[in-house]
Amino acid sequence: MLKPTLFAFLLLMVSLIRADYVINADKTDADEDDAPVIANIINGQAATLSEYPFIGQLYYSSDNKNFKFSCTASLINPNWLVTAAHCISDQNGNTINPISYKVAVGRITLATGADLNNLIQVIQITTFGFKSSPANDLALLKLANPISNVTPIKVYPYIITNNLPLEVAGFGVTKSGSSVPSNILLKTSIGVSSSKNCSAYNDLWGNNSGPQFCTESYNGNDSCQGDSGGPIVAMVNSKRVIAGVTSFGMNKDSNSNVDCGENVIAYYTRVAYFLRSIAIVLGVSLESLYT
Ligand SMILES: *[C@@H]1O[C@H](CO)[C@@H](O)[C@H](O)[C@H]1NC(C)=O
Ligand SMILES: *[C@@H]1O[C@H](CO)[C@@H](O)[C@H](O)[C@H]1NC(C)=O
Numbered sequence: 001m002l003k004p005t006l007f008a009f010l011l012l013m014v015s016l017i018r019a020d021y022v023i024n025a026d027k028t029d030a031d032e033d034d035a036p037v038i039a040n041i042i043n044g045q046a047a048t049l050s051e052y053p054f055i056g057q058l059y060y061s062s063d064n065k066n067f068k069f070s071c072t073a074s075l076i077n078p079n080w081l082v083t084a085a086h087c088i089s090d091q092n093g094n095t096i097n098p099i100s101y102k103v104a105v106g107r108i109t110l111a112t113g114a115d116l117n118n119l120i121q122v123i124q125i126t127t128f129g130f131k132s133s134p135a136n137d138l139a140l141l142k143l144a145n146p147i148s149n150v151t152p153i154k155v156y157p158y159i160i161t162n163n164l165p166l167e168v169a170g171f172g173v174t175k176s177g178s179s180v181p182s183n184i185l186l187k188t189s190i191g192v193s194s195s196k197n198c199s200a201y202n203d204l205w206g207n208n209s210g211p212q213f214c215t216e217s218y219n220g221n222d223s224c225q226g227d228s229g230g231p232i233v234a235m236v237n238s239k240r241v242i243a244g245v246t247s248f249g250m251n252k253d254s255n256s257n258v259d260c261g262e263n264v265i266a267y268y269t270r271v272a273y274f275l276r277s278i279a280i281v282l283g284v285s286l287e288s289l290y291t
């Protein structure tokens with residue numbers, strides 16, 4: 001049987017990050033029941049602002065009027081968010097103009113029409129060879145105004161070991177195939193899988209020390225569409241540090257098109273792999289990103 005390729009799955013994922021939540025100036029809070037709260041990322045729990053002060057929401061607009069929730073992100077510097085490259089790329093892997101994106105940072109509920117004036121414009125998008133190498137699924141978004149009242153998240157700089165306990169968070173849909181994002185931030189626990197286990201489901205898979213690492217869902221704990229770009233964190237000295245960025249998932253059964261939840265393997269872009277490049281783009285020291 002044909003094993004699907006990493007690239008094919010990334011292309012699929014690009015077409016799947018369609019979480020149907022649009023805000024505009026005419027839409028009041030009352031309209032929010034188009035984003036019902038279901039307490040699951042997949043098997044998730046509500047996350048608090050003190051746990052995720054750095055969390056960001058990415059909104060796309062082609063008309064500067066209607067803003068569609070598209071991905072989750074994390075503040076890693078007062079001027080910059082980190083997210084997945086597939087969140088800001090078109091079907092051909094080209095970066096979309098930053099003018100189309102605004103973000104909300106430091107809130108654990110989705111923005112509404114009333115928040116439009118507080119969304120921050122993205123003024124620059126930097127990627128790291130995503131078009132030619134889709135495993136490099138990472139993007140940096142520069143903000144028009146620095147965020148001074150939020151502490152950015154540090155990067156987990158260590159080797160990603162088998163069974164490393166991690167927590168993934170996002171505003172993504174709570175069921176595979178759904179198009180409605182969660183209107184509250186959700187989190188769930190996931191352990192890193194072994195390179196060997198993941199290779200069994202993906203011929204192209206190398207190891208967890210390259211640009212991406214891999215997890216298997218146990219008890220269905222998983223990330224899903226709309227969580228894309230969001231953080232998967234480790235705890236260091238009881239503080240959350242970002243190990244990866246949600247990239248894509250696939251069912252272990254290649255005949256199934258259920259891409260999140262039970263029996264799924266998921267890939268996360270390993271932020272530390274890009275640390276040197278990130279430091280250069282941000283104009284900061286390498287150490288400042290993880291200490
Ligand atoms: C699934 O996630 C929940 C929290 O959302 C956690 O309590 C539980 O231990 C996780 N289960 C597994 C098998 O990792
Ligand atoms: C690899 O797969 C086996 C069999 O499903 C499982 O028992 C083991 O826990 C997995 N290893 C990791 C690191 O997830």
Ligand SMILES: *[C@@H]1O[C@H](CO)[C@@H](O)[C@H](O)[C@H]1NC(C)=O
Nearest residue numbers: 205206207208209210211212
């Ligand atoms: C892990 O994979 C990367 C490519 O992604 C490769 O450069 C590296 O040599 C591999 N490391 C090990 C220990 O196999």
